[in-house]
Amino acid sequence: MNGAGDICNQLYALARERNGEDVVLDLNGVPMLVLQRHESADQVLRLRAAQYRKNMAWLRQTLGASRFTEEGDAWQARRRLTHAYFTHFDRGRTCDLAGRHGQLALRRMLDDSAAGAAAIDDDVLRRLTLSVLVENFLEIPFPATGFDMALITEMMEYGSAYAFVPPGRTGDFYQQGLRRLPALRREIMRQMRVLRDGHLPVNPLLAGMLAADAEPGSGIVLEHELITFFAAGAESSASSLGWACYLLARHPEAQERLREEVLRLDPAAGWPALSRCAPLADFVSEVLRLFPSTPIVTRQATVADRIGAHEVAAGQNVMVSLIGIGHDRRAASDPWALAAPGAVRGPCGGTRMAFSIGPYICGGKLFALVELMAVVAGFLRQARFELTSSALPRFHWKVQMLREGGQPVRVVPWSCAVD
Template identity: 40%
Template sequence: MSEASDFAARLYALARSDNGENVTLELGGVPVFVVQDLDSAHYILRHNASNYLKSMDWFRQALGASRFTENGPAWAERQALSQPFFSRFDREKTVRASVAAARKALDKLYRHANEGRQTIDDAVLRYLAASVMLEVFFDVDLETSGVEPEHIAYLVGFGSEYSFVPARNNIAFSNAEITRFLDIRYKVLHSMQTFRNGDVSEQSLLGRVRKMDADGSHGFRLEHEVTMYFAAASETTAATLGWAMFCLSRWPDIQTRLRSACELLPDLDECLWEDIEGSEILRNFVLEVLRMFPSTPVIARRAIDNDQIGDRFIAADEQVLVSLVGIQHSRKINPDPWKLDIERPAPGGANFGNSISFSTGPRVCGGTRFALAELMSVLLTFIREAKFEATSPDEPNFLFRTQLMNEGGQPVSVSALRSGRFYGNGI
């Protein structure tokens, strides 16, 4: 197992052994400061954010420069381009797209269960998430787009391995692996060229992306930016949906309570965002899944100047990792952090509950509100139309692929509740 693959398990082990305390780990032969204290995280990500640049060079190597990877003016320009669309997206369109995509995903999962499969196919969830993002922000059908979400997932995984290679050392990949990476990267970037074709409004997101690409400032490329939209939106959402299904299967009493609450809402074909948003128990479930299994388990920063955090000296150019796993399992915040508790009031109100789940400060995730709408709409559909049962009692085999994954897929079987959509055993 590579160091990157093992990293997520190390984060959970640290959350238990050094609960809520900052520690120093050796990663790739380099000592790295790992933050598990909430106040320290806020200091790095908010109060002294100007001294801690986002450290995503490895991601730039894999998928190209984008809003996700850049700092300074290059980031500010990209952020100004896309943030108005991420903040003022069409909620009702998101609900309709999410319900439709969730039903298609369930049909696939029912058939998989009927075939005897014991785990969830992550590709189904990636396709679901990517299709919603494309429809809401680009009015594009994923099936006809030519984009393959699994290729993007491969690039993200490759980049997560690269992130653990010490600076100035040789990359520990075989020639065959590098050749495959370059081949898939070419296919991804080539498929993104479809977004250069067709008529679009100059005021749409794609219209503005095309204009900035034509301007060419700060190395902006349409293919790189749209690839980032896929990676940031579909990968994180797919990971969270997988962990939500894991939780539903492991806590059947919570699944039953959620279903009872969801049945009080209007029919899925008539349900509005205001109806879904008003379901406190569903919202709390999403927040608890994100707390226990953060889709992005760690946030990487690099210090510009020397600094001091507690008794730890931070040297200029030193990498710092903010562990969302460690922070969100800290007993300083929650006396019983390993318990899934959907009755726990979520701090932060409208700011997606626990504000650290999607980072905080100037580089907070720009798609937070869209993620909430999509996750709640998809999970409402899942819970009302399907039953989730565990196929294994084993603890998760955590895997770091930039996102937090369960290696081999989530051990969950899905069956239909309604006879009209029956593919599994039902109840």
């Protein structure tokens, strides 16, 4: 591929070497203004959002046009289809679903560790978050759909491979390594037909999407919306859960303290009790700050502007580095360390920045936070997370930020944990 997978390693290096500075990088021959200051990100993503268009042609090219890639009327129409469902969901039910699927995943992780696995299998976490997403929003158990999760994951890899390809050169990259894409897309579309053929129940969210898809000239394709929804909604939460397991394992004392907080809660009290557990919310925020699962947000200037010290020409590509913003030394004396509960809540805090800000803020932010808190709490009640390697992470970007080789973590039941 074209080295796009390495972008996170570059952004961590940049955060160390040019901390708190916005910097121009050359990515595959494309000059990119990388924003590492929260003030600059605020200008581009929120205050002057109308001057910076989404720069997601690469994602549209692989996964099709969707709410994630579109703007203007095309975006509004897609947003209307999903937004109320994504934001007005039943928190208690989502918390219970996440707890239940979290326990199934934990059992697999415990078995894998008992069998000698030295790393967490990313697919276990993917299945967990896809199950919660599909059951919550489509009201269908994920196995009933018959979707092959591995195909969606593979599609994400192709999506990111296109990310920094210079305009007009996608053909070269396609020739070089992406020959499988059309066949892969056809197979995913074929599997998704099950949502149209009347064999599965149709809930109001799906019914609305089907109606929009059938409307002449709408340009809305059910499968394109759903592939991106599954890919971005489930992969991002799965990646965050992997980083949460890693952070717990790397900080045994913090894990112990958090476990005590969680054990104080009545598990039967569900979301109302969990939502008030500030140390857990702060831990999740730290996971998102130190290891933002969607680490870059890309835009393109439509008119000339000035961002801090940089003159921006119309057409300039701009990338917000959530890694750079999360590690800004102005926000914490040691931004590389796991902060104590309550310490990093300002403009660089994980919960504030990792879902982006402004009109295109992540549609699933609240859902993801409920899910992450419920799963992490369930994990902590039952198991202990131990590091199997102290090597520093190497990152691999597949639209989401993953760790090469998987998270080096062993999971042991509390009853067997040896102090």
